Amino acid sequence: MRLTVDGQSFDIDADPEMPLLWALRDLVGKTGPKFGCGIAACGACTVHVDGQPVRSCSLPVGEVSGPITTIEGISAGGKLHPVQQAWLEEQVAQCGYCQAGQIMSAVALLEEVADPSDDDIDNAMGGNLCRCGTYPKIRAAIKKAAALKTAGL
Amino acid sequence: MRKLLIMLTPAAIILLAAPFATAQESQQPAPAAVDTAKGLPEWDKVYAVFSHPRCADCHVADDRPRWSGAHYGGTRVHGFNVQRGADGSGFGNPGLRCTTCHFSSNSKALHGPPGAENWHLAPAEMVWFGKSSAEICAQIKDPARNGGRSLQDVALHVRDDKLVAWGWAPGADREPAPGSAEETYTAIENWMAAGAPCPAAQ
Numbered sequence: 308m309r310l311t312v313d314g315q316s317f318d319i320d321a322d323p324e325m326p327l328l329w330a331l332r333d334l335v336g337k338t339g340p341k342f343g344c345g346i347a348a349c350g351a352c353t354v355h356v357d358g359q360p361v362r363s364c365s366l367p368v369g370e371v372s373g374p375i376t377t378i379e380g381i382s383a384g385g386k387l388h389p390v391q392q393a394w395l396e397e398q399v400a401q402c403g404y405c406q407a408g409q410i411m412s413a414v415a416l417l418e419e420v421a422d423p424s425d426d427d428i429d430n431a432m433g434g435n436l437c438r439c440g441t442y443p444k445i446r447a448a449i450k451k452a453a454a455l456k457t458a459g460l
Numbered sequence: 461m462r463k464l465l466i467m468l469t470p471a472a473i474i475l476l477a478a479p480f481a482t483a484q485e486s487q488q489p490a491p492a493a494v495d496t497a498k499g500l501p502e503w504d505k506v507y508a509v510f511s512h513p514r515c516a517d518c519h520v521a522d523d524r525p526r527w528s529g530a531h532y533g534g535t536r537v538h539g540f541n542v543q544r545g546a547d548g549s550g551f552g553n554p555g556l557r558c559t560t561c562h563f564s565s566n567s568k569a570l571h572g573p574p575g576a577e578n579w580h581l582a583p584a585e586m587v588w589f590g591k592s593s594a595e596i597c598a599q600i601k602d603p604a605r606n607g608g609r610s611l612q613d614v615a616l617h618v619r620d621d622k623l624v625a626w627g628w629a630p631g632a633d634r635e636p637a638p639g640s641a642e643e644t645y646t647a648i649e650n651w652m653a654a655g656a657p658c659p660a661a662q
Contacts (some may be wrong), residue, residue: 324568341595347540347561360560365567416555431555433541 313380323369566631
């Protein structure tokens, strides 16, 4: 089975029913996506397939048919993605465990909604839980990221 | 001469069209005589399926799907702020689509996300969560509120649509809808043959 992850091809030997997260972490070596709940209920494992966010802990690897992007693949040329930059500037993370998933959902939101309202953010991020309660900082960082992205920074 | 043509034209159109109209009318199936004794028990089978949580939980008026099952203590609003979607499509919002969690197959994990192809909410005009048998019956017969379908189309939709089929194979420990797709199709056919009677409004 061949996966395209963060722009690279990987040949893996996996049961088609293996969750994509297992394949990414154990077979491809991408440990950025995290295991949280294992039932698509927390969002820590979020990656993109064909540009759309998916909970990789619950998606069978055999169902994947497009390129995969993980938190490790959103920056380019040593430059942080605007969402990552905003996350740093707003000092969002506390324990940080959920943040890879939070950032991947935020990236997906900004791909479709350039200047999201509070409602847009709540509607996009409701499936990403943070036990540290960083939600106000997440919202602020998404707005900052939108501004950075629009400005081309 | 031109005036005569103008005056003749409507009559000519009527004369020319008449044979076609007659032919079309002769092809229309005669409406089935309404037989409530035969039809209502068949409708009851259909209603039992349509009103079952595996079907009704995604035919909702407030744009928020429901969760139902023994583990939930009844029926409750789907978690995670999941909604129809700002574009009205039924596929969720940017950043959180239905297909972010619901894939082509059921998760085997307890409380994991169920899955089927094309997972989404029913269109806004096709809502019947919480409605009575009489209300749903009237709705199913109204193309403006059933997705523009004839009753035959409804029967085929129930028999052949893969997302509808999920209701009978919901995975994990979820209670399936009663009967089967084929049995529900047959019940709709039998109900139609009996004139598609609806129960009296309560």
